[in-house]
Amino acid sequence: MCMGVGNCRLLAVLTCGMVLLVAISSRADPAPALIPPVFRTAGLTQSLPVPGGFRLKASNGYSLNVLGVPAHHGRPPVIAVVATRKHQEVLYSAPATVTEMSIQASLGELGEISVTFHPSGKPENVRPKCGGKPVVIDSGYYEGMIDFHGEEGYTDVEATSAPGDIHFWLDILCPGIGGGHGAFLPGAELQVRNPGLGPEFSVIKNRPDAPARFEVSDSEYRGGISIGRSATMLVPAGTFSYDRRLQTATLRPPAPFAGIGHFDREEKVSKRWSGDLSIDMPGRADVPLTGSGLRASLVHAEWDNGTK
16 A cells, blocks of 8 residues: 555556566566566576666765666656655655666756765675565675756755665655545545645644644656655644544644645535645745645544554
8 A cells, every 4th residue: 555645656656667676686586577678687697686776875864865767668767865853854756867777867966976886796685674585686786977956055964975776766655544434434634635736735733632643745857857855754633633523623733734725515615624834844945835736635544653
């Protein structure tokens, strides 16, 4: 189950790359037609699979995770770059040149990544955080230019080498939290959707006095690069209030939010969601979470946080 807009976008980017690399690296036997040629060749000619990505520490507490996704079934190769800190992520997807041993991509104002893998010939076992069979990769390193500068200075990293690493990408494949909707559930979920690019979010709680879980995302396309920002956080119960019949709801979340959002089912669809609610996202401050282009719904719901 894909919970969270950020993780769903990551899985979409990685469908033709990472999942298949995991299958090959773990010596599984996926359908040959699904394996990109570059990785099929690697499986036959290399004693140890190349990781295909790396991870580096960046400024302001962020980590930079990079993966080269090869061309597959008519889709061009891309580079996936994710800057992550605690419950905040920014995904960048851009055209790239990806081979078995190298990743090259120009990221415009964001920088450039041009690296070549140097194999060690020594195996490294990598296991997802949710357990399961370990993945075996070559424990070598990437060398070249790694130059990344996040928008509005939220993070930076410059390096000439990085060890191969796929922990982040494997962890994406772990199951997320569960949730459900139903008229007899005591909790509520407010969803604010955007029909195009731009911000959207959901907030859910299991009962009126329970903490609320926010998932916020914002998407844009700039200079040939697809950008998706996301944040997930728990906030106090009073942040999200609603009446028992779910006719109205009000949001007053703390920083990095600002302002208030209000839902009123009695209003026209285009006016049910109003207010001045906004959020500071990594690389983009003051993202508006209200506006005439957004559509809101309010339903009975619950989410499985292990305790409820």
